[in-house]
Amino acid sequence: MKSNKSAMIIGISGGSGSGKTSIARDIYEHLKNQSVAIMPQDAFYNDQKEMTMVERKAVNYDHPNAFDMDLLYQDLLKLKQNKAVDLPIYDYEHYTRSDKSLPMQPARVIIVEGVLLFVDERIRQLLDIKIFVDTDDDIRFIRRLKRDMAERGRSTESVINQYLKTVKPMYHQFVEPTKRYADVIIPEGKSNRIGINLLINQIKAVLSK
Numbered sequence: 001m002k003s004n005k006s007a008m009i010i011g012i013s014g015g016s017g018s019g020k021t022s023i024a025r026d027i028y029e030h031l032k033n034q035s036v037a038i039m040p041q042d043a044f045y046n047d048q049k050e051m052t053m054v055e056r057k058a059v060n061y062d063h064p065n066a067f068d069m070d071l072l073y074q075d076l077l078k079l080k081q082n083k084a085v086d087l088p089i090y091d092y093e094h095y096t097r098s099d100k101s102l103p104m105q106p107a108r109v110i111i112v113e114g115v116l117l118f119v120d121e122r123i124r125q126l127l128d129i130k131i132f133v134d135t136d137d138d139i140r141f142i143r144r145l146k147r148d149m150a151e152r153g154r155s156t157e158s159v160i161n162q163y164l165k166t167v168k169p170m171y172h173q174f175v176e177p178t179k180r181y182a183d184v185i186i187p188e189g190k191s192n193r194i195g196i197n198l199l200i201n202q203i204k205a206v207l208s209k
Helices: 020-030 053-058 069-080 121-126 137-151 156-181 193-208
Strands: 008-014 036-040 085-091 096-104 109-113 129-134 184-187
Touching: 008 020, 008 069, 008 121, 008 156, 008 193, 020 036, 020 109, 020 129, 020 193, 036 069, 069 085, 069 109, 069 121, 129 156, 129 193, 137 156, 184 193
Parallel strands: 008 109, 008 129, 036 109, 129 184
Antiparallel strands: 085 096
């Protein structure tokens, strides 16, 4: 659905397991009648088909260089201009981009969420509202452990090793410092109903103007 108005892009960032995806889905449910779509930054991990499986597993996936920021920026720019894009699909089991893509139509509101979303200045400038979900390290680790084992085929040992080696140090080096760019900070993620409801009401107010 094309519109003369540029799309509103809401960016949600925070550490792995902070509750970004839950909050994105919550906002989505409350804005269904506004024409809304969700885009995960995780879809934009680099295509690594030319690498061996050993090389793929050795990649630091919590570093900004693990993402195709150029493609993410270009797709967000197209969506803001009410143009459709082909969203990449990342294959977690094979540590590379899938051969398939997902057609994504323009919408009045685009919700994009990701750990390193605020690192790139070009992307920050496209975001109309920037939300940082601030959740304790221990809670985030427990959530990540459950998710990666249930949804991404990871073993307990591999999740723990990755968390200690890259996830936690990269969070404090790259993710947490981007909190200063946020327009809104939501402590404790999805359990903070008051903060989320205030945020949703504010978004509705902006959209109604």
